[in-house]
Amino acid sequence: MTGSAALFTDRYELTMVDAALLDGTGHRESLFEAFARRLPDGRRYGVVAGTGRLLELVERFRFHDAELEFLREQRVVRDETLDWLADYRFRGDIWGYREGEAYFPGSPLLTIQASFAEAVMLETVVLSVLNHDSSVASAAARMVSVALGRPIAEMGSRRTNEGSAIAAARAAYIAGFDATSNLEAGRSWGIPTMGTAAHAFTLLHDSEEAAFRAQVEAMGTGTTLLIDTYDIERGVETAIRVAGTGLGAVRIDSGDLPTVVAAVRDQLDSLGAVNTHITVTSDLDEYTIAALSGAPADSYGVGTSVVTGSGFPAAGMVYKLVARRGDDGEWVDVAKSSPNKLSVGGRKNAARRLDRTRTAREEIVFVGDGPDGEAEFADDDTLRPLMVRLMHEGRADAAHTGHAGVVAARAHHAEVVQELPVEAFRLGRGEPVIPTSYR
Numbered sequence: 001m002t003g004s005a006a007l008f009t010d011r012y013e014l015t016m017v018d019a020a021l022l023d024g025t026g027h028r029e030s031l032f033e034a035f036a037r038r039l040p041d042g043r044r045y046g047v048v049a050g051t052g053r054l055l056e057l058v059e060r061f062r063f064h065d066a067e068l069e070f071l072r073e074q075r076v077v078r079d080e081t082l083d084w085l086a087d088y089r090f091r092g093d094i095w096g097y098r099e100g101e102a103y104f105p106g107s108p109l110l111t112i113q114a115s116f117a118e119a120v121m122l123e124t125v126v127l128s129v130l131n132h133d134s135s136v137a138s139a140a141a142r143m144v145s146v147a148l149g150r151p152i153a154e155m156g157s158r159r160t161n162e163g164s165a166i167a168a169a170r171a172a173y174i175a176g177f178d179a180t181s182n183l184e185a186g187r188s189w190g191i192p193t194m195g196t197a198a199h200a201f202t203l204l205h206d207s208e209e210a211a212f213r214a215q216v217e218a219m220g221t222g223t224t225l226l227i228d229t230y231d232i233e234r235g236v237e238t239a240i241r242v243a244g245t246g247l248g249a250v251r252i253d254s255g256d257l258p259t260v261v262a263a264v265r266d267q268l269d270s271l272g273a274v275n276t277h278i279t280v281t282s283d284l285d286e287y288t289i290a291a292l293s294g295a296p297a298d299s300y301g302v303g304t305s306v307v308t309g310s311g312f313p314a315a316g317m318v319y320k321l322v323a324r325r326g327d328d329g330e331w332v333d334v335a336k337s338s339p340n341k342l343s344v345g346g347r348k349n350a351a352r353r354l355d356r357t358r359t360a361r362e363e364i365v366f367v368g369d370g371p372d373g374e375a376e377f378a379d380d381d382t383l384r385p386l387m388v389r390l391m392h393e394g395r396a397d398a399a400h401t402g403h404a405g406v407v408a409a410r411a412h413h414a415e416v417v418q419e420l421p422v423e424a425f426r427l428g429r430g431e432p433v434i435p436t437s438y439r
Contacts, residue, residue: 005057006067006088009124011076017117018077021084026117031323031347031370034110034126036103040312044424044433047141047413048109049171050133051099052405055396057125058090090118094391095371097350099400100174100413101386102420104363106436108348108387109317111371116324123319131317132164135309136171139286141417142310143302144176145425146290151299153194155181155281156307168307174409177306190403199253202229212242222248224279227264228255236264240271249277249298257282258295265296285310286427323347344438349373351383352419360419363436
């Protein structure tokens with residue numbers, strides 16, 4: 001491993017570059033766009049995530065000796081193209097929606113402007129990052145919206161690829177989750193981490209009481225004790241007897257959760273542990289969290305559902321060429337017209353129309369000068385601009401990368417959801433909560 005991201009791509013991207021360099025079109029200035037034609041079934045909005053990770057990968061998209069030697073051995077491209085790749089780095093500009101932003105069908109989430117050869121190679125890495133991370137963030141946002149302010153922790157590392165686990169923790173945190181069980185996500189992105197003990201720790205000991213005493217001795221009475229290894233009622237009694245009424249929390253990982261949570265709350269209160277919290281895990285998703293809204297649960301832990309996008313592991317985004325320079329130097333709009341795979345050509349900008357209550361009512365995509373052109377909506381205070389410059393001449397804006405980028409994206413998302421109509425947070429099936437129009 002060289003640390004390069006250059007082979008995080010599909011072979012046909014390099015063969016296109018090879019052919020385009022050969023006939024001279026590879027140097028044409030081009031504009032690619034990442035967008036979603038539709039939202040997954042039942043989703044009223046999506047959440048952009050992965051942007052900061054993507055910008056860092058683009059900066060690392062370089063062909064070192066190891067990558068070039070592999071391409072040479074596999075005879076993927078001509079030797080002349082290998083020479084071109086040896087000097088490759090992305091030198092173009094990237095605009096897009098801020099990470100954490102809500103999006104809708106047709107939203108120009110990412111605009112990449114560079115030569116065709118520079119930009120086409122980024123298709124796979126762009127889509128692999130945005131499709132995964134935005135899917136996780138969109139699912140996480142739904143869970144946060146029905147949790148009604150109760151904290152949620154991401155704990156799905158064992159249900160996905162090791163790299164995807166870190167990315168998923170990051171995306172879920174941006175969408176409003178409060179912590180992750182994944183330590184690498186904590187180190188890499190500054191996300192708070194949490195976790196205490198699993199059933200194996202209880203089973204290791206000769207008795208549940210012995211296990212609880214060992215955990216309290218190591219972690220203090222503020223810890224969370226897992227009470228359902230054997231009998232839940234007996235587990236609650238043992239936990240309070242060992243830790244006292246100052247026990248931080250108990251965790252429930254099984255059973256008919258609304259009924260069990262209510263019974264545990266009653267038992268804790270009867271034992272004087274009125275401030276001991278209840279955290280619930282056990283294959284939760286947005287629907288089970290919503291079903292627990294009336295139960296006295298204090299926090300949740302979500303695993304499989306969030307890291308797999310709650311049934312939609314990819315957000316359905318595509319990466320298309322939408323404009324290129326003609327021989328006269330002018331921009332030429334291009335678009336795919338295949339049935340069910342239509343795209344809208346042209347350089348674009350976008351804004352969201354808000355009503356007097358600052359509630360979003362329409363997504364407007366302006367086709368024309370592009371994100372760096374004249375702002376058609378500059379004097380309209382009902383329109384909130386959506387696109388920002390993310391990378392200029394191959395250098396990422398540091399405001400969107402690293403830990404600082406995660407913090408900014410999380411804060412931006414928290415503001416954005418305040419704009420969405422209340423219908424956005426209903427779990428029933430429906431169309432996008434606001435329409436998209438082109439002008």
